[in-house]
Amino acid sequence: MTKTKEHAVSRRAFVKGSALAGLGAATLGTGTLFACSPQAESAKDDAANTEAVEEQIVWTHCAVNCGSTCALQCHVADGEIKYIESDNTGSAEMDQPQLRACLRGRSLRRWLQSPDRLNYPMKRVGKRGEDKFEQISWDEAVDTIASELKRIRETYGDESITVHYSSGVSSGLMGSSVVNRLINLNGGCLNYYGTYSSAHISAAGTYTYGGGTYGSSFLTLQDNQLVVMFGNSPADTRMGGAGHTHDFAWMREEKNLEVINIDCRMNDTVCGQGGEWIPIRPGTDGALCAALAYEIINNGWADEEFLHTYCVGYDEETMPESAKGQNKSFKDYILGTGYDLTPKTPEWAASITLIPAAKIKELAEKIGTTKPVYICQGYGSQRHANGEITSRAIMVLPQLVGQIGLPGTSDGRREGRSAFALSSFPAGENPVKTNLPTFMWPEAIRRGEELTALNAGVQKAEKLSSSIKFIFNYAGNTLTNQHSDINGTHDLLQDESLCEFIVTSEVFMTDSAKYSDIIIPDLTLQEQYSLSANGYADNMEAIVYGSPVYEPKFERRGIYEVCTDIADKLGIKDEFTDGGKTREDWLRQILDESREKYPELPDWDTGMAQGVWKRTPEPSIGLKAFIDDPAGNPLKTPSGKIEIYSETLASFADTWELADDEVVSPIPEFDPGFESYVSLTDEYPLLICGFHYKAHTHSSYANNEIIQAAAQHVAWVNPVDAEQRKIKDGDTIRVFNDRGEIRIEAKVTPRVIPGTVAIPQGMWHDADMSGDRVDHGGNINTLTIYRPSPLAKANPQHSNIGQIAKA
Helix, strand or coil: CCCEEEEEEEHHHHHHHHHHCCCCCCCCCCCCCCCCCCCCCCCCCCHHHEEEEEEEEEEEECCCCCCCCCEEEEEEECCEEEEEEECCCCCCCCCCCCCECCHHHHCHHHHHCCCCECCCCEEECCCCCCCCEEECCHHHHHHHHHHHHHHHHHHHCHHHEEECCCCCCCCCCCCHHHHHHHHHHCCCCEEEECCCCCHHHHHHHHHHHCCCCECCCHHHCCCCCEEEEECCCHHHHCCCCCCHHHHHHHHHHHHCCEEEEEECECCCCCCCCCCEEEECCCCCHHHHHHHHHHHHHHCCCCCHHHHHHHEECCCHHHCCHHHCCCCCCHHHHHHCCCCCCCCCCHHHHHHHHCCCHHHHHHHHHHHHHCCCEEEEECCCCCCCCCHHHHHHHHHHHHHHCCCCCCCCCCCCCECCCECCCCCCCCCCCCCCCCEEEHHHHHHHHHHHHHCEHHHHCCECCCECCCCCCEEEEECCCCCCCCCCCHHHHHHHHHCCCCCCEEEEEECECCCCHHHCCEEEEECCHHHCCEEEECCCECCCEEEEEECCCCCCCCCCECHHHHHHHHHHHHCCHHHHCCCCCCHHHHHHHHHHHHHHHCCCCCCHHHHHHHCEEEECCCCCCCCHHHHHCCCCCCCCCCCCCEECCCHHHHHHHHHCCCCCCCCCCCCCCCCCCCCCHHHCCCCCCEEEEEECECCEECCECCCCHHHHHHCCCEEEECHHHHHHCCCCCCCEEEEEECCEEEEEEEEECCCECCCEEEEECCCCCCCCCCCCCCECCCCHHHCCCCCCCCCCCCCCCCCCEEEEEEC
């Protein structure tokens, strides 16, 4: 808290201002639509109703998984937030950046104080998914959770229990790790690896560079240089002041960058900010990369000295012994002397990508002859059925031209990030070592004992010993809303003979929460003490010191306090709390441990008073140490080099159980993947592709009507496709396939490639699941396929076919 002041405001005036401010304002950017302040009352107010209301400015921060952690100054009076400011310390310059929140964070007052908040513990009284619950006491809730955890562990074993994948609270140091500590101290649970967001690119980075998702910082960009982005839009996905949007916008103006953005839609990073949009058919980036490689190699633009020094598998000379003399190199594949005898010419790629051959040649020449060139990818290209192999194909491009490890270059991964490394809350060691890809959890419920290392990517064990019977779902909406094929998942979770108990800790009745046996009402991070490092930015390192904006309301309780009570029932309270520590005690300890490494950090009292502390980091260049000294700084690949050809992947291809339409390849060849353009039929002639959008972060803020009004949830339809179906802009349309149907407004626009319908992901599912199951919320996951990708066993939610029609 930084300051306190008093206003003579009647309670009637304050309530009126809190409820109505902003409703009369229609212009975004003025701040009034998102900042509620008391309105002037008539002089006729009774003076007896006027009282002094103390106003406090409380620092906290936004905490959803957008990639930013933006600071918020909440003006609080009489136990309510009056209005919110963001970070106004420092300046807008790059050397003193501000962690300024986007409109989502600035609307937090409406989110925290929503009448839709969960207020009491509840137990299910209907079928799962029916949304029938009754209020219970905290004693009954805690007793039930503890007894069910004990029963299921004793009956089925430790691997039958899991802490579900979630990202609803993505910042702060005490979230799901609290639940993990509880479960670990009680015997452990099945582990997950990978994420819904980036498992494909993470796997690609592992088998190419030995690990990592991020390349070079935007701050290394040079004057007048070329930037090529694949499926990447920081303006949509990193839009807060603590994210990459500000960094990149500042750099492109300061450095006069030439930006080329390759995407199925003209995203906001290129629209209105300059640059060139190259429309591409979804899921075909790998074919484009192959054709670019063909031109680069044939025109002599490939840096073979770089390739021979730093890479394995480019040509016969750099192949490992196990694959020599078999025409298996990347160069053989590209030139048509490999296994398929097909040269990957621009003409070959044009019919696949829908990019004209002349444009492919033009782009290849720019990449091949421009130095430096910065090549990066977002998470869009990789979130397909062929996502891992596509990510590796994009990574090859800067390798081919030797543009890695130098200022203004990157290595084909996502743009670099810089974040402060705080100490963390100790979740403890999980006694269970078995590891399952996170997207495979429905299969682990349905047939867990059948999942193995060879058919499901199980790690650190040959197979699972049990199906999942107990789920602790903390701050997660991936049971249904954010998971593929909602209708199919509904059927799975309704079967109580499979998963026997689900507990959810949440702030709202999300679609996923409806499938719980017990629901416990959580406090948001803003309603508790918190410490958090900034998010995915490269121009700052920051810590936000967060104080509770007000006392807990109703019967909402923080997850640490709830888990303490469960631990007490399980007989491990003293161990769980480390002798009785509170949440504040833990955070103070974490800060003290961090200050031993970084003594410049403010202490607890100073930090809580000033709210935010930040410093400017040095720009990072991906793989620079390796390029400078490959022998002294080998990569964590088996060869120690960049692996264009991976012997590890070759062994997977030989031993894993794969379907006929699944490919795991040692080189980044092009494969269309399942449910791709080759799967289109007369019945389902369109590709249905999702994207991240300003109005919500995954499903967080999707129930905030003021944000939805500012950025409407609509399906992007190309005029060619709309005209064929007599659809006009603003029409309500049906979008459907064999998995389900949604109703959504059409945005008819040339900003999406013909043959593709683009729908923002994250809106709340709204369907009568006992009736027709038509989703009127417009949730794309009603339509998405649940089928894990071949290598990472990850989320292919952009790979779908379907049809549209006027409703």
